[in-house]
Amino acid sequence: MILKLNINNKFYNTNIESDESLLVVLRHLGFKSVKKGCDTGTCGVCSVLIDGKPRLSCQFLAARAQGHKITTVEGLGKKADAIIDAIVNEGADQCGYCGPSLVLTTYAMKKELKDPTVNKIKHYLAGNLCRCSGYEGQLRGIKKYMGVK
Amino acid sequence: MMKFKEVKHSIPKVDGRGLLKGASAYTDDLTVNSALIVKLLRSPYAFAKIKSIDTKKAQKVEGIECILTYKDVPRIPITRAGQGYPEPSPKDKFILDNYVRYVGDEVAIIAGTTEKVVEDAMKLIEVDYEILEPVLDFEKAEGHKSVIHPEKEIYSMFPLGLDARNNIACSYLDTMIVGDMDKTLAECDFVVKERYYTHAQQQTAMEPHTSTAYIDVQERLNIITSTQNPYHTRRIIGEALNKPLRDIRVIKPRIGGGFGAKQQIHNDIYTAIVTLKTGKPSKCFYTRKEVNESSFTRHQMRFDIQLGANKDGIIQAFDMQLLSNTGAYGEHSLTTFMVAGSKLLPMYNKTKAIRFEGKVVYTNKCSAGAYRGYGAIQANFAVESAIRELAEKLKMDPVELRLKNCIKEGETSPVFQVMGEGGEGIAQIMESCKLDYCIKRGRELIGWNKKYPSKQIAPNKIRSVGTAIAMQGSGIPLLDMGAAVLKLNDDGFFNLLVGATDLGTGSDTVLSQIAAEAIGVPVDRIVITSSDTDTTPYDVGAYASSTTFVSGNAARKAGLDMRAKLIEEAARALEAVHKDDVIFEDCTFKLKDSHESITLKELSEGLYYKFGADMKQLIASGSNTSPKSPPPFMTGFVEIELDIETGKIDVLEYVGVVDCGTPINPNLARIQVEGGILQGIGMAMYEDVVYSKDGKMLTNNLMKYKIPNRKDVKKITVEFAESYDPAGPYGAKSVGEIGIDTPLAAIANAVYNAVGVRIRSVPLTPEKVLHGILEKS
Amino acid sequence: MRFEKFVQPENLKTALDILKKDSNSVILGGTTFLRLSDNRYSTGIDLSNLKLDFIKENDHQIEIGAYTSLRTIETDPVINKYFGNLLPKSLENLIGIQFRNNATIGGAIFSRLGFSEIITALLVLDCELEFEENGKIAFNKFISNWNIKRDILTKIIIKKKKGKSSYKMLRNSSADFTILSVAVSNFDSIKIAVGTRPSIAKLSQKAAQLKISDNSKIDEAAKLIAKEFNFGDDLRAKSDYRKKIAPVIVRRALQEVLK
Numbered sequence A: 001m002i003l004k005l006n007i008n009n010k011f012y013n014t015n016i017e018s019d020e021s022l023l024v025v026l027r028h029l030g031f032k033s034v035k036k037g038c039d040t041g042t043c044g045v046c047s048v049l050i051d052g053k054p055r056l057s058c059q060f061l062a063a064r065a066q067g068h069k070i071t072t073v074e075g076l077g078k079k080a081d082a083i084i085d086a087i088v089n090e091g092a093d094q095c096g097y098c099g100p101s102l103v104l105t106t107y108a109m110k111k112e113l114k115d116p117t118v119n120k121i122k123h124y125l126a127g128n129l130c131r132c133s134g135y136e137g138q139l140r141g142i143k144k145y146m147g148v149k
Numbered sequence B: 001m002m003k004f005k006e007v008k009h010s011i012p013k014v015d016g017r018g019l020l021k022g023a024s025a026y027t028d029d030l031t032v033n034s035a036l037i038v039k040l041l042r043s044p045y046a047f048a049k050i051k052s053i054d055t056k057k058a059q060k061v062e063g064i065e066c067i068l069t070y071k072d073v074p075r076i077p078i079t080r081a082g083q084g085y086p087e088p089s090p091k092d093k094f095i096l097d098n099y100v101r102y103v104g105d106e107v108a109i110i111a112g113t114t115e116k117v118v119e120d121a122m123k124l125i126e127v128d129y130e131i132l133e134p135v136l137d138f139e140k141a142e143g144h145k146s147v148i149h150p151e152k153e154i155y156s157m158f159p160l161g162l163d164a165r166n167n168i169a170c171s172y173l174d175t176m177i178v179g180d181m182d183k184t185l186a187e188c189d190f191v192v193k194e195r196y197y198t199h200a201q202q203q204t205a206m207e208p209h210t211s212t213a214y215i216d217v218q219e220r221l222n223i224i225t226s227t228q229n230p231y232h233t234r235r236i237i238g239e240a241l242n243k244p245l246r247d248i249r250v251i252k253p254r255i256g257g258g259f260g261a262k263q264q265i266h267n268d269i270y271t272a273i274v275t276l277k278t279g280k281p282s283k284c285f286y287t288r289k290e291v292n293e294s295s296f297t298r299h300q301m302r303f304d305i306q307l308g309a310n311k312d313g314i315i316q317a318f319d320m321q322l323l324s325n326t327g328a329y330g331e332h333s334l335t336t337f338m339v340a341g342s343k344l345l346p347m348y349n350k351t352k353a354i355r356f357e358g359k360v361v362y363t364n365k366c367s368a369g370a371y372r373g374y375g376a377i378q379a380n381f382a383v384e385s386a387i388r389e390l391a392e393k394l395k396m397d398p399v400e401l402r403l404k405n406c407i408k409e410g411e412t413s414p415v416f417q418v419m420g421e422g423g424e425g426i427a428q429i430m431e432s433c434k435l436d437y438c439i440k441r442g443r444e445l446i447g448w449n450k451k452y453p454s455k456q457i458a459p460n461k462i463r464s465v466g467t468a469i470a471m472q473g474s475g476i477p478l479l480d481m482g483a484a485v486l487k488l489n490d491d492g493f494f495n496l497l498v499g500a501t502d503l504g505t506g507s508d509t510v511l512s513q514i515a516a517e518a519i520g521v522p523v524d525r526i527v528i529t530s531s532d533t534d535t536t537p538y539d540v541g542a543y544a545s546s547t548t549f550v551s552g553n554a555a556r557k558a559g560l561d562m563r564a565k566l567i568e569e570a571a572r573a574l575e576a577v578h579k580d581d582v583i584f585e586d587c588t589f590k591l592k593d594s595h596e597s598i599t600l601k602e603l604s605e606g607l608y609y610k611f612g613a614d615m616k617q618l619i620a621s622g623s624n625t626s627p628k629s630p631p632p633f634m635t636g637f638v639e640i641e642l643d644i645e646t647g648k649i650d651v652l653e654y655v656g657v658v659d660c661g662t663p664i665n666p667n668l669a670r671i672q673v674e675g676g677i678l679q680g681i682g683m684a685m686y687e688d689v690v691y692s693k694d695g696k697m698l699t700n701n702l703m704k705y706k707i708p709n710r711k712d713v714k715k716i717t718v719e720f721a722e723s724y725d726p727a728g729p730y731g732a733k734s735v736g737e738i739g740i741d742t743p744l745a746a747i748a749n750a751v752y753n754a755v756g757v758r759i760r761s762v763p764l765t766p767e768k769v770l771h772g773i774l775e776k777s
Numbered sequence C: 001m002r003f004e005k006f007v008q009p010e011n012l013k014t015a016l017d018i019l020k021k022d023s024n025s026v027i028l029g030g031t032t033f034l035r036l037s038d039n040r041y042s043t044g045i046d047l048s049n050l051k052l053d054f055i056k057e058n059d060h061q062i063e064i065g066a067y068t069s070l071r072t073i074e075t076d077p078v079i080n081k082y083f084g085n086l087l088p089k090s091l092e093n094l095i096g097i098q099f100r101n102n103a104t105i106g107g108a109i110f111s112r113l114g115f116s117e118i119i120t121a122l123l124v125l126d127c128e129l130e131f132e133e134n135g136k137i138a139f140n141k142f143i144s145n146w147n148i149k150r151d152i153l154t155k156i157i158i159k160k161k162k163g164k165s166s167y168k169m170l171r172n173s174s175a176d177f178t179i180l181s182v183a184v185s186n187f188d189s190i191k192i193a194v195g196t197r198p199s200i201a202k203l204s205q206k207a208a209q210l211k212i213s214d215n216s217k218i219d220e221a222a223k224l225i226a227k228e229f230n231f232g233d234d235l236r237a238k239s240d241y242r243k244k245i246a247p248v249i250v251r252r253a254l255q256e257v258l259k
Ligand SMILES: Cc1cc2nc3c(=O)[nH]c(=O)nc-3n(C[C@H](O)[C@H](O)[C@H](O)COP(=O)(O)OP(=O)(O)OC[C@H]3O[C@@H](n4cnc5c(N)ncnc54)[C@H](O)[C@@H]3O)c2cc1C
Pocket: A040, A041, A042, B703, C026, C027, C028, C029, C030, C031, C032, C033, C034, C035, C036, C047, C066, C067, C093, C094, C095, C102, C103, C104, C105, C106, C107, C108, C109, C110, C111, C113, C115, C116, C117, C118, C151, C152, C153, C154, C175, C176, C177, C178
């Protein structure tokens, strides 16, 4: 099927198979920040924002994506800088494979969480697995970014 | 305390921002869209012989380019271990074989234009299996009537004690013996004699194993692969395909974590062969199921420990008998086994008698391979649990017992000389060892004196503390070699080319800092490239905690060499009488007692464009191998809360105090340790590789195999001891593995301290803990 | 999961027609669970245009559209207002918010998974399901006796009730499946549901007869209730362990409700 997708505020016409995941389609279109890490919807590295909400693109049918705003880290541009700085200044980015999805989810979290606390941050980001960092450094950085003591 | 300009500073990772912004950097990102998709048909049986295999129907599926079975590939025994050469692992694997030895073993390689056509074709391959009785219990493997490797061709290049007829991949007996064990034990006032089990664990790097292959314009095979060691990969692929190494190039791009998993050869061999057969680019991206089921896990082990001590609490006898399960193939069978001994036995060095022996057996399960901790974490659980049991008998605080017996600066252990990785070791004295400081500082940070052993905080909740200590190595002495090349560019910056493989560890950053320190320039003057067998110099790769120590010294040597060359050129340019008159500071060369100076930028431009007959490319290099492997040390302290009605453990805080020499980049070192600790906690509490009765792995995805998420542990605290090892680059030892070792025993000890229940097999599931509690009451 | 054709019907009737006519078609919820299977379908029927994504309330009841995401339910102020944190608690550990933004309540109920926590929680509410063809059916009936196969779940209707409720579970890692889940409510009478046994959640028969006024009886009652259920083995625990912790978890939930 032919779709017109709004990705990072640009339109892309693309021919997809009806059962293809958004993850596959995005990677095919060159949005390589969106990664694949599992087969079960459990790792979070494929997270994208759909109408501002973080969702797993590996589960999301591309066929459903038309008419929605899709955002990947590539589309955050400068808006990602403060989050990225918060993470790299702690050295909390190791292999980086979980990184773009973490940045993106943190961006959505900042908009969504009214009065953030450490527990709320951990809860919000629980679906973003990271095998390298042990999460502590990410938390140190993200706490700063979220203005949580 | 030494003052440094570049090292011992926490700069962000050189690739950090780019990766977080989502740059195309990992293998799959770099694959061309037209690459053939390669998938493997895998065995549904734990042990079977292929009677016949028919691919005719599958070949007819539109879009299928190539299907290969054991009949179509060279039959050369290799080991996929990814170690130095000659390899200390049995050569017991063929690209494809007519035997399948575990559920998930490769039966056929299928390549086609899309994933769907390959999947469709896979379903059409007809295989007739003769199902054989599998060996699934590693304690019954030796001498089992099923012989897992009956083939004649397998051999070993090392004296491993390979005895395939009896399902023995290696045995190590009668060698690591100091003193008279039986006599010493008989003389001891207290003896602990217990059996401990550790289970397999999945490395679970977030990036699944991936590779892509293509033919370049010189008609050579190029492979981009998520590997920890491109040079070994090139050598092994050359060996397996019977091709000269000049015809193979291996490129390591960014890697999404490895933890040992990517030391082994994985699907690179399949993309290589498909591309050679078809002439077309190909790629293989493992599913998580394949990563779990069909790559490599941690070795499952069984320990029989005897510890003997006198009333005064000095440990006299230390005996370790080990049985290890290497699964279907023998990658790392001997070396993980030996590390289990060599990283634990020297820690308690007041002993009169030491013995370490055992065997590694084949079973019809997923192959075991390299994984952070590499034998040491398994042995740590056994030994550090036994130490706590000994403390109980001695009625001694376990922290005091460790302080009394642990190795100290300036001391040694006979074990270093007897045992290395694979063969003999090398004697060494601890020139840096702050283990006693780590123990004391950890005790303070966790509040041991107030909290030990435990405190009931509610009718059903007990809080308690537990501890364990650990030691690792820094590379393999006189086996690991790494090299670095520095090249000066106009504008006064340097390319640093290293074979060392950053797999997310931050080694590109750390090596850049070391090279900058050595040259005497800010780190932003360094642009690093790693690693590519065509363009970067040799390095063993990232394993055995070697990179900072071994490759770091290479970068330092290259830096010092470059500095000397720069000064020589500056002296010429400044017409100095003597080189020693040139001072290099702030990227400027000045003449002593004069106003003459030339900037690095000017010098570099001169050398490129202006110095006429003196124009040249400055290149410096350094190679390094070390006769020593100075161990880093660590103490882990944990505070847990135990629900005594359900057996559920919550980790409230984990404290790690580490002596890794100089932390070249303290932030990155800290994250290495924090990440290691959490992986250790995962193994201690959640992660388990479980098989069905007929040998199918049940935990073959991340839904069933649970690695810790960020809600699981409340707090991890890491500190470093002030330490400097003269053998390391600017005093550094390794830090990559040590973090993972202590949680198993520390948490098990905390459970004991809470409720008096001793669990001698990990993971510490609520079920086991509750069972222990109920049994006791 | 694979399917050939993707259809986006504009109304429920058309959707049902396709489902009925094509025996190899499938309703697509958030496809979080569907995706895991190797099944091949001819047609995937999308529900996004059917306006089934809503939470409505009137004086007597709350209605949740079947296409509402689990995350919406978890964070919805209306739901939080009436049932305390019963439903959010049963959802909050499911993988992550990216997952719960995908998964729908319709899929969660219709798939009748043994480890489903939301089913445990919904069992103790006064709750009905509405299907396009079969009309209304009591939630408990659907869960305990599954005979609706090819129909579209359109909404979940929950009666507003005064009283307390509690959800308790035990899991090892915090994003793992539960080893046991328990929900208790005390509206007209006490209701107790036990799930992940590991088979699907079930309501206690004896709970309604419980008259627990003093706290000391709770322990006894919990033991009695736990005995009603049979337990099995799975990867996470053996039946014996579930048997042992069931009275503990039931007691804890009861205590919270009767506090
Ligand atoms: C990795 C993983 C971990 C999980 N962990 C937990 C957990 O810890 N606790 C827990 O409670 N649950 C857990 N679940 C289950 C989870 O709740 C379900 O996967 C999810 O709710 C299904 O919703 P969905 O909308 O994605 O359904 P889908 O996958 O789209 O559909 C599931 C089934 O329901 C049918 N269906 C969907 N909507 C309708 C409708 N409106 N009418 C009729 N039929 C319909 C589909 O045809 C399909 O047969 C887990 C699932 C996964 C994959």
